[in-house]
Amino acid sequence: MAKAxxxxxxxxxxxxxxxxxxxxxxxxxxxxxxxxxxxxAEGLAGSDFCVLATPVATLGSLLAEVWRAAxxxxxxTDVGSTKAAIVSTAEALHRSRPLAFxxxxxxxxxxxxGYRVARANLFRGALVVLTPTDASDPRALTRVTLFWESxxxxxxxxxxxxxxxxxxxxxxxxxLVADALVDAVVRMDPNFLSVxxxxxxxxxxxxxxxxxxxxxxxxxxxxxxxxxxKTFREALDDLDHLIATGDAAAVExxxxxxxxxxxxxx
Amino acid sequence: MAKAxxxxxxxxxxxxxxxxxxxxxxxxxxxxxxxxxxxxAEGLAGSDFCVLATPVATLGSLLAEVWRAAxxxxxxTDVGSTKAAIVSTAEALHRSRPLAFxxxxxxxxxxxxGYRVARANLFRGALVVLTPTDASDPRALTRVTLFWESxxxxxxxxxxxxxxxxxxxxxxxxxLVADALVDAVVRMDPNFLSVxxxxxxxxxxxxxxxxxxxxxxxxxxxxxxxxxxKTFREALDDLDHLIATGDAAAVExxxxxxxxxxxxxx
Numbered sequence: 001m002a003k004a005x006x007x008x009x010x011x012x013x014x015x016x017x018x019x020x021x022x023x024x025x026x027x028x029x030x031x032x033x034x035x036x037x038x039x040x041a042e043g044l045a046g047s048d049f050c051v052l053a054t055p056v057a058t059l060g061s062l063l064a065e066v067w068r069a070a071x072x073x074x075x076x077t078d079v080g081s082t083k084a085a086i087v088s089t090a091e092a093l094h095r096s097r098p099l100a101f102x103x104x105x106x107x108x109x110x111x112x113x114g115y116r117v118a119r120a121n122l123f124r125g126a127l128v129v130l131t132p133t134d135a136s137d138p139r140a141l142t143r144v145t146l147f148w149e150s151x152x153x154x155x156x157x158x159x160x161x162x163x164x165x166x167x168x169x170x171x172x173x174x175x176l177v178a179d180a181l182v183d184a185v186v187r188m189d190p191n192f193l194s195v196x197x198x199x200x201x202x203x204x205x206x207x208x209x210x211x212x213x214x215x216x217x218x219x220x221x222x223x224x225x226x227x228x229x230k231t232f233r234e235a236l237d238d239l240d241h242l243i244a245t246g247d248a249a250a251v252e253x254x255x256x257x258x259x260x261x262x263x264x265x266x
Numbered sequence: 267m268a269k270a271x272x273x274x275x276x277x278x279x280x281x282x283x284x285x286x287x288x289x290x291x292x293x294x295x296x297x298x299x300x301x302x303x304x305x306x307a308e309g310l311a312g313s314d315f316c317v318l319a320t321p322v323a324t325l326g327s328l329l330a331e332v333w334r335a336a337x338x339x340x341x342x343t344d345v346g347s348t349k350a351a352i353v354s355t356a357e358a359l360h361r362s363r364p365l366a367f368x369x370x371x372x373x374x375x376x377x378x379x380g381y382r383v384a385r386a387n388l389f390r391g392a393l394v395v396l397t398p399t400d401a402s403d404p405r406a407l408t409r410v411t412l413f414w415e416s417x418x419x420x421x422x423x424x425x426x427x428x429x430x431x432x433x434x435x436x437x438x439x440x441x442l443v444a445d446a447l448v449d450a451v452v453r454m455d456p457n458f459l460s461v462x463x464x465x466x467x468x469x470x471x472x473x474x475x476x477x478x479x480x481x482x483x484x485x486x487x488x489x490x491x492x493x494x495x496k497t498f499r500e501a502l503d504d505l506d507h508l509i510a511t512g513d514a515a516a517v518e519x520x521x522x523x524x525x526x527x528x529x530x531x532x
Contacts, residue, residue, distance in 0.1 A: 107463040156460075165458070166455070166461050167461070170451055170459065174447055174469040176506075177447060179501075179505060179524045180501040180505055181501075182527050184435065184498040187500070189431070193530070193531060194422075195373060195395060199440060199441070200436045200440055202471050203469050206468070211521035215514055218509045219509060219517070229506060235449040236443065243481075243488065251481040251485070252477045253477075255477035258445045258448050258449055258452075259473060261449075261456075261459070264459070265462060265467055265470075
């Protein structure tokens with residue numbers, strides 16, 4: 001994000017705050033950021049826009065720390081994959097100190113991490129979901145929207161709970177299912193992997209994601225993931241039963257209906 | 267296949283046999299084949315190598331017709347996605363008339379069909395599984411192996427039942443699961459598809475396959491698919507239960523084990 005914001009000339013000064021200087025050093029050397037620090041208060045002094053970018057499990061406690069350190073007129077956002085928890089944390093913090101927070105979820109990135117794989121054009125054409133609530137400051141919403149649009153992203157809004165249900169359906173469930181597909185082959189016979197072609201590789205690519213990141217997402221979004229998993233099991237059972245009936249025309253109608261839904265995506 | 271065989275100069279004469287001349291005409295005009303016919307007996311007269319390439323549901327009855335029309339020294343093969351049924355049909359036909367048949371399954375192609383999308387390099391680097399049995403003629407096996415290798419493919423062998431279990435695990439199950447993933451999103455809220463990113467598109471790409479082709483594959487390989495589906499449901503349930511325990515270290519160990527299996531593929 002720093003690399004992209006720098007490329008677009010969006011900030012006079014960009015400060016990177018992290019737990020380890022050695023992880024921030026490459027961004028400083030590359031000119032993507034102007035200052036690096038491991039101290040949240042020092043990093044936030046004088047800032048007017050702050051983006052939290054950590055795994056979802058640590059976002060809540062980090063937000064509390066940032067809330068104490070941020071200037072009165074700062075606008076805060078995050079890039080977490082789940083939104084209900086962080087938005088409710090922000091609303092609780094807001095009661096003791098009014099400050100502007102808007103949840104963001106940029107649908108971009110890969111299974112890789114670190115400055116070495118950073119790309120200034122990562123957000124170009126990507127979708128960013130913002131999750132404002134009735135309590136959100138409209139000016140902060142505009143500010144965060146313009147930030148993402150300046151990086152080339154398309155911005156849409158969802159309420160936090162609907163967002164979590166949507167990403168459970170289109171991201172977390174497919175990831176869990178890809179994991180189970182790989183494991184099922186191992187359980188049947190690991191040698192079967194030697195005949196896997198493009199189809200299997202595409203379907204299970206996301207199973208190569210970082211284990212800690214995905215464990216946190218699965219646990220953080222447990223409720224919505226549970227609903228998605230239940231719906232998926234019903235859909236799979238229905239297809240299985242339909243095939244078992246031997247009704248060729250009915251099976252083809254169903255596969256064709258699904259094919260047409262899928263084709264609208266590509 | 268004709269286009270690839272022609273490009274490699276593998277045959278003096280290539281004859282295309284099909285139900286409709288208009289589907290064969292483009293291959294004739296392009297020079298990939300020398301003759302086209304809708305008559306099986308006419309097409310097979312004088313031939314020494316015959317490849318059956320139809321959907322799996324019609325392969326069995328076509329093989330019986332080809333068996334009657336083929337010259338005594340012809341070698342027959344097919345390109346069907348399931349192998350136990352066609353190999354057992356060939357063994358039954360062999361009892362009334364000895365003729366050489368070796369099952370082939372080239373792991374190549376796409377969801378598209380027709381000569382218009384044919385590529386002479388389709389099989390270059392692809393894996394082709396042959397399914398000979400103890401009763402197979404070793405010279406026919408060598409002949410079919412050399413045919414595929416001449417088109418640039420890597421050839422491996424599996425017995426027909428193991429082949430069907432392997433493709434159920436790495437191809438048919440992922441396809442059925444991709445269909446159920448798409449349908450689950452539709453059932454939850456079709457609008458969720460508007461936030462689908464690369465991950466969902468990759469995971470469900472195969473759900474855009476031809477409905478008739480896949481209905482036939484699902485029904486033809488029903489038994490092995492049933493075993494794969496049962497194993498997949500167990501793997502998914504185990505992951506689901508593990509996440510529910512809240513044991514972060516155990517979940518991460520499991521996701522990491524699966525990630526490492528998946529990484530060996532790419």
